[in-house]
Amino acid sequence: xxxxxxETGELTKLDFKVPNPVKWxxxxxxxAVLNTVQAALPETGVKKENIVFVSGxxxxxxxxxxxxxxxxxxxxxxxxxxxxGIKVANPNLSVWVVTGDGDLMAIGGNxxxxxxxxxxxxxxxxxxxxxxGLTKGQYSPTTPIGSVTKTSPEGTIENPFMPxxxxxxAQGTFFARVVDTEPKMMKEVFIKAAEHRGTSTVExxxxxxxxxxxxxxxxxxxxxxxxxxxxxxxxxxxxxGKERNKGIVLEKGRLKSVTIGENGCTLDDILVHNVSDPDxxxxxxxxxxxxxxxxxxxxVIRAYESRVYESMLTEQVEHARANTKIKTVNDLLRSGNxxxxx
Amino acid sequence: xxxxxxxxxxxxxVVKFAGDSGDGMQFTGSQFSDTSAYIGNDLSxxxxxxSEIRAPGGTVAGVSGFQVHIGHKEVHSPGDQAxxxxxxxxxxxxxxxxxIKSGATVIIDIDNFDSKNYKKAGYIEDPLEDGSLEGFNxxxxxxxxLTRSTVKEFGFDTKTxxxxxxQFVAGLLYWLFNRDIKIGENYxxxxxxxxxxxxxxxIRVLREGYHYAETIEAMATTFMVNPARKKKGLFxxxxxxxxxxxxxxxxxxxxxxPLFLGSYPIxxxxxxxxxxxxxxxxxxxxxxxEDEIAGICSAIGASxxxxxxxxxxxxxxxxxKGESIGLAVMTELPLVxxxxxxxxxSTGLPTKTEQSDLMQALYGRSGESPVVVMAASTPAxxxxxxxxxxxxxxxxxxxxxxxTDGYLANGSELWHIPDVNDMPEIKVPYVRDNDPxxxxxxxxxxxxxxxxxxxxxxxxxxxxxxxxxEDVTGEVSHDPLNHQIMVELRNAKVEKVADFIPDQQIxxxxxxxxxVIGWGGxxxxxxxAVEELREEGKKISLAQxxxxxxxxxxxxxxxxxxxxxxVCEQNLGQFANYLTMRHPRFEYLRYNKIQGLPFMISExxxxxxEILEEK
Numbered sequence: 001x002x003x004x005x006x007e008t009g010e011l012t013k014l015d016f017k018v019p020n021p022v023k024w025x026x027x028x029x030x031x032a033v034l035n036t037v038q039a040a041l042p043e044t045g046v047k048k049e050n051i052v053f054v055s056g057x058x059x060x061x062x063x064x065x066x067x068x069x070x071x072x073x074x075x076x077x078x079x080x081x082x083x084x085g086i087k088v089a090n091p092n093l094s095v096w097v098v099t100g101d102g103d104l105m106a107i108g109g110n111x112x113x114x115x116x117x118x119x120x121x122x123x124x125x126x127x128x129x130x131x132x133g134l135t136k137g138q139y140s141p142t143t144p145i146g147s148v149t150k151t152s153p154e155g156t157i158e159n160p161f162m163p164x165x166x167x168x169x170a171q172g173t174f175f176a177r178v179v180d181t182e183p184k185m186m187k188e189v190f191i192k193a194a195e196h197r198g199t200s201t202v203e204x205x206x207x208x209x210x211x212x213x214x215x216x217x218x219x220x221x222x223x224x225x226x227x228x229x230x231x232x233x234x235x236x237x238x239x240x241g242k243e244r245n246k247g248i249v250l251e252k253g254r255l256k257s258v259t260i261g262e263n264g265c266t267l268d269d270i271l272v273h274n275v276s277d278p279d280x281x282x283x284x285x286x287x288x289x290x291x292x293x294x295x296x297x298x299x300v301i302r303a304y305e306s307r308v309y310e311s312m313l314t315e316q317v318e319h320a321r322a323n324t325k326i327k328t329v330n331d332l333l334r335s336g337n338x339x340x341x342x
Numbered sequence: 343x344x345x346x347x348x349x350x351x352x353x354x355x356v357v358k359f360a361g362d363s364g365d366g367m368q369f370t371g372s373q374f375s376d377t378s379a380y381i382g383n384d385l386s387x388x389x390x391x392x393s394e395i396r397a398p399g400g401t402v403a404g405v406s407g408f409q410v411h412i413g414h415k416e417v418h419s420p421g422d423q424a425x426x427x428x429x430x431x432x433x434x435x436x437x438x439x440x441x442i443k444s445g446a447t448v449i450i451d452i453d454n455f456d457s458k459n460y461k462k463a464g465y466i467e468d469p470l471e472d473g474s475l476e477g478f479n480x481x482x483x484x485x486x487x488l489t490r491s492t493v494k495e496f497g498f499d500t501k502t503x504x505x506x507x508x509q510f511v512a513g514l515l516y517w518l519f520n521r522d523i524k525i526g527e528n529y530x531x532x533x534x535x536x537x538x539x540x541x542x543x544x545i546r547v548l549r550e551g552y553h554y555a556e557t558i559e560a561m562a563t564t565f566m567v568n569p570a571r572k573k574k575g576l577f578x579x580x581x582x583x584x585x586x587x588x589x590x591x592x593x594x595x596x597x598x599x600p601l602f603l604g605s606y607p608i609x610x611x612x613x614x615x616x617x618x619x620x621x622x623x624x625x626x627x628x629x630x631x632e633d634e635i636a637g638i639c640s641a642i643g644a645s646x647x648x649x650x651x652x653x654x655x656x657x658x659x660x661x662x663k664g665e666s667i668g669l670a671v672m673t674e675l676p677l678v679x680x681x682x683x684x685x686x687x688s689t690g691l692p693t694k695t696e697q698s699d700l701m702q703a704l705y706g707r708s709g710e711s712p713v714v715v716m717a718a719s720t721p722a723x724x725x726x727x728x729x730x731x732x733x734x735x736x737x738x739x740x741x742x743x744x745x746t747d748g749y750l751a752n753g754s755e756l757w758h759i760p761d762v763n764d765m766p767e768i769k770v771p772y773v774r775d776n777d778p779x780x781x782x783x784x785x786x787x788x789x790x791x792x793x794x795x796x797x798x799x800x801x802x803x804x805x806x807x808x809x810x811x812e813d814v815t816g817e818v819s820h821d822p823l824n825h826q827i828m829v830e831l832r833n834a835k836v837e838k839v840a841d842f843i844p845d846q847q848i849x850x851x852x853x854x855x856x857x858v859i860g861w862g863g864x865x866x867x868x869x870x871a872v873e874e875l876r877e878e879g880k881k882i883s884l885a886q887x888x889x890x891x892x893x894x895x896x897x898x899x900x901x902x903x904x905x906x907x908x909v910c911e912q913n914l915g916q917f918a919n920y921l922t923m924r925h926p927r928f929e930y931l932r933y934n935k936i937q938g939l940p941f942m943i944s945e946x947x948x949x950x951x952e953i954l955e956e957k
Contacts, residue, residue: 020817049800054643057808064805065818070797072646073807074639075669081636085643085651086797088629089602093647093797111639114632317622324623329592329762332624337532338578338759341382341569 011042015068022066024059029180029206030127034066036183037096037125040190041069046094053096054083056103059134060127060206063098077108080115083122091310094194097124102132105141105161113170118309119198125190126163126203131212149211163203164287164301168280174200175287176300179220180207185231185298192300197308219296228291232299237270240295247271248286248294255285257294275303347564349520354413355567356421357515360438361430362399363392363406366508369533370428371408373512377525379579379756382569383412386721386866387579387754388420388940393609393692400454400462405437414568418720419866420753422942426518428511430454430485433463439474447479449514451507453486481560485510485551492550493543506540506547513551520566523552570756580757582721582750583610586654586680587617589728591624594650596729597736597768602649604629604640606659609692610748611682614654634662638679642666645675646806648796650732652678657686657699660743661706667741668707671832673806674783674792676735679713680728683747685938694938695748697862698913703743704891704920710829712836714738715891717745717862722757724750727888733768738839739791745890747863747912749940770794776801782816789842790835837892846894850876850883855954857904859930861887861917864941868910871946880954887917893924901928906953908933910941 016038024030041051051069055061057076064071070093074082079097087095104112104126115122131149132138139149139156142163146155167175174196178186186204193200205216214221219228230240230248238248245260247270258265277283283302290296326332357374359367368389375387390407397404411421426447429435431454442448450470460468469475470482489507490500509530516523527545534540555561580588594601603626605615619628627649631637638653645651655663660681670677683699685691703715714734718727724746731744771793773780782804783792795802804816812819813827848857850872860868865886872884885900887893901907901921908931909918918930933949935941 047800049803050798052647052797064807068803070803071805071807072643072673073805073809074642075665075808078635078639078666081631081639082643082646084631084636085602085604085629085640085645086647087643088627088640089600089644089647089649089651090798110632111636114636313627317625317627320622321625326623329588329595329624332588332591332621333578333759333762334576336578337376337380338576339379339382339756340576341574 011048013039013042015048016041018066018068020065023062025209027209028059029129029204029208030060030063032180032183033125033127033186033204033206034063036186037190038067040187040194043191044094044194050092051094051096052086053098054079054086055098056108057134058100058103058132060098060100061103077103077106078111079103080108080111080122080124084115084118084120087120087122088310088313091121091314095122097122099124099126100133101126101128101130101140101142105163105166113166116167116170116172116199116201119171119173119306120309121197121199123193123200124202126201127206128163128203129206129208129212130160130215131208133208133211137211162288163201165284167201168284168287168302172201173198173302173304173306174300175203175283175302176201177203177205177287177296177298179205179216179229179298181220189300192303196303197305218291228295229298230295232273232286232297232301234273234275234300234303237267237272239270250282255289255294275300276305278304280304347562349564349566351566351568353415354411354417355426355519355565356409356411356424357426357428358407358409358424358438358441359428359511360405360407360434361428362433363394363396363404364399365406365430366505367406367408367428367430370508370512371410373526373529374515375410375579375754376529377516377521378410378412378567379577380525381521383414383567384417384570385410385412385579385756386417386420387411388749389752391693400431400433400459402433402437402463405434407438412567414570416570418869419940419943422944426515430507431463432460432465432469435469436463436465442478444477445479447481447518448475449481449483449511451485452482453484479560481514481558483510483514483554488550488554489547492547496539496543498543506544509544509547510551510554513548513553514555514561516548517552517555518561518564520564523548576759577756578759579754580722580725581613581752581754582718582724582746583613583682583752584617585722585724585757586718586728586744586746587614587621589725590618590650590652590678590732591621591626592725592762592765593729593732593768594626595624595762596765597650597732597770599648599650599736599770601626602629602641602644602651603627603654604631604637604644604651605654606631606634606637608634608656608659610684610751611654611656611659611680613751614680614682634659635666638663638666641677642670642673642675645670645677646673646797648794650676650736652680654680654682656682656684657690657702658688660699660702664707667713667743668709668711669808670741671707671711671713672808672810674739674832675741675806676739676794677741678728678731678735679741679743681743681745682751683745691938693748695863695940696912696936696938697747697864698916698936699745700890700913700916700920703745710833712833713891714740714742714836714839715745716742717888717890718750719862719865719886719888721750721753721755725757729765733766734839734842736768736770737791737842738789738835739771739794740836745862750863773799773802775799781814782806783811783814785831788838790831790838840892840895843889843892843894845896846885846887846900848883848885848900851881852883852900853903854881854883855905856882856950857901857907858882858884858950859887859907859909859917859921860884861890861911864910864912867941867943867946871943871950874943875947875950880950882950882954890917890920898925901925906931908950908953910946912936912941
């Protein structure tokens with residue numbers, strides 16, 4: 001650790017770089033995410049000694065080796081459980097989980113829903129490339145139905161998960177979606193995820209250049225992106241499109257895309273995004289929006305401040321400490337029924 | 343006062359309480375045990391209950407039992423057979439007939455001995471009439487009826503009223519053993535602190551049972567077990583699970599590292615999680631995880647973050663944790679895994695005891711994955727070994743598996759309360775902030791342990807993970823020679839623990855005809871059997887192992903001193919196989935019992951005699 005220097009002044013992106021080579025494929029979406037995280041971290045105001053990156057197994061899970069913080073490269077699917085232990089043990093740490101669609105949604109599905117339900121203040125970056133990359137091309141729980149992969153030569157016959165649905169279903173308090181080709185959007189959202197108290201899930205639509213190249217092209221392609229994405233912002237009308245003339249309305253209990261100025265539709269009819277609504281019904285619907293009828297929602301979809309597990313546990317511990325006569329283990333051993341034998 | 347009973351002084355007595363799962367036999371058993379401890383008897387208890395919460399009433403499968411062995415002399419096991427049996431119904435009688443001594447006192451609730459009930463228990467004839475109880479002192483007490491009439495004025499429904507019947511039994515026993523009934527009353531006041539009406543009703547029934555015993559002829563003789571001779575000082579009655587939990591907290595206090603327990607409920611380990619959940623006032627954090635894997639993974643996370651971390655489980659849970667223990671081996675983080683063994687494989691016999699996870703603890707992981715394996719041998723010494731497991735985990739930066747079992751976990755004994763400040767010091771391998779010489783896999787030469795840098799510390803940022811790491815630097819490495827070095831280092835680190843543990847003790851002479859070898863929870867019965875044979879002049883000794891991997895360094899020396907060696911264990915010979923592998927020049931006889939029950943002293947003695955008589 002001889003390269004260590006005493007920090008002076010504010011951190012920059014460079015503080016989070018490591019000398020080791022980043023071993024992702026050229027053209028992998030992971031590079032952009034890594035760069036953006038390194039750029040976002042200085043703006044969270046957390047000292048790098050207080051940051052821990054935790055991962056599972058998969059291409060994305062090599063992430064902790066590529067960033068200059070503390071880190072644990074864990075077991076397949078278990079990053080959320082390891083991160084829970086770190087954060088509960090030491091709530092002063094800023095804990096990030098980097099995971100993929102196989103790691104988080106298949107083998108780690110159970111831990112994912114339970115960390116959300118507990119609302120432990122951990123930030124989860126889900127690299128969703130809709131394929132198993134590190135094991136070389138088998139379908140994942142988010143692979144679109146019908147996709148031909150190495151293990152689905154006739155096309156998959158499984159319904160894919162939408163991570164947002166699971167997040168809402170498990171009472172997630174923060175869910176956002178970004179694409180790996182939009183660094184500005186990523187950075188804004190990562191900072192919001194870090195600021196949120198509770199479990200933050202950010203689904204990154206990430207390209208696997210080898211096994212699922214351009215899988216998100218219908219959403220992220222330069223020619224189509226303005227019409228196929230809507231970047232949601234709190235307090236703003238849900239407007240999108242190249243001409244900024246399309247919007248989302250709620251009609252008969254469903255979301256619908258409309259063109260402002262057509263069929264009597266005005267700006268006032270367009271929904272205004274409220275990330276902090278305790279009721280997640282609209283958030284759920286927004287997270288599910290899909291082509292071709294609706295644009296895919298980007299940005300922070302839900303950010304509702306609620307009770308946080310580790311804070312409540314700390315409160316219970318402090319309360320118990322303040323209200324006991326048993327201050328030491330010797331006191332404990334001598335409490336209750338004891339017998340003096342002479 | 344009615345009659346003037348004859349009092350017989352006894353060296354020791356075994357009482358067995360048996361009834362339906364809901365009859366409160368565990369409660370009465372505990373109350374009787376605590377009272378015995380209060381007056382200074384040595385004691386050992388063993389609850390034996392079905393895995394169903396309320397198995398069908400009146401059936402043999404649903405019988406819940408609690409055996410307590412009290413002594414003026416030292417007591418090391420719950421005893422083979424009972425001197426006094428309480429049978430609340432025919433099923434309880436049937437289940438226990440072979441576990442009582444001839445001539446024993448058998449107290450039955452006559453109100454439950456109708457033809458419907460004895461048929462439900464599988465009797466064809468009325469057991470009270472078929473001659474099977476000939477030679478026993480049978481006390482036929484109308485327990486249900488007298489209890490109901492005693493609590494009538496409280497206006498309870500029948501179910502609630504019947505919940506107090508166990509106190510009628512308690513009353514009978516307080517009289518039978520010349521106990522001060524006030525002790526029983528105080529126990530009730532404490533247990534039902536928040537329910538004054540239940541205190542009142544239970545005390546009423548307790549007294550009724552006591553007075554009933556005074557008046558009936560069948561209980562003309564009473565017994566007296568005087569305080570134990572050797573025991574002096576402050577004591578408490580403690581179960582293995584409670585002692586394990588407290589040992590973990592003690593190690594946390596002495597090491598200065600806060601305790602984190604990540605666990606998932608499983609029989610018979612759940613009480614450790616429950617006990618620690620109630621110890622937040624000592625700073626303990628418990629995390630009831632979504633599954634066994636999350637339990638251990640959260641503990642690994644907490645350990646990385648600088649906590650003394652533990653996870654508790656039983657055999658099936660240990661299997662689920664296997665991959666994660668491998669991660670703890672690779673990351674070289676301190677971690678204590680407590681496996682309260684039960685009958686297996688699979689769900690097996692969840693409430694019964696067994697020692698069949700030894701091989702799993704030693705080898706049940708992928709790759710070369712050495713961990714320290716230890717075993718506690720009495721309910722109370724679960725405290726010491728839980729403490730030592732933490733000390734070794736921290737000082738040697740390794741996962742430690744501590745094996746206990748259902749018998750130790752639920753059984754209890756009288757424990758001489760120690761001063762925690764007399765426990766051995768725990769030296770945490772800290773690193774100071776910005777240490778320019780810090781490398782994550784740099785090792786202390788005496789232990790080969792790396793040091794413990796914690797997130798939040800400046801200038802010590804490092805990564806741990808499941809991928810192989812380069813020696814010293816901790817960078818990811820796929821280098822073939824480095825892998826061999828690291829595999830050997832991890833192994834040598836665990837073997838080096840042998841330099842820091844005590845020599846194996848031997849009970850009896852260190853030379854002789856037969857060395858009895860046991861490990862873990864079989865200590866009580868093995869010790870009693872060996873001591874009794876030694877009193878008869880046999881050249882027999884006992885070595886009960888607590889440190890299994892590594893074995894104490896004097897092990898071969900100790901094995902050498904005997905003509906024959908027999909390994910007694912509750913599995914098909916796992917420790918015997920391990921010893922054969924470690925010390926192949928000796929021959930090991932085996933005695934294996936896999937019935938979900940502890941050894942009986944009588945069966946051990948007859949086996950040892952058989953071997954001693956062979957020429």
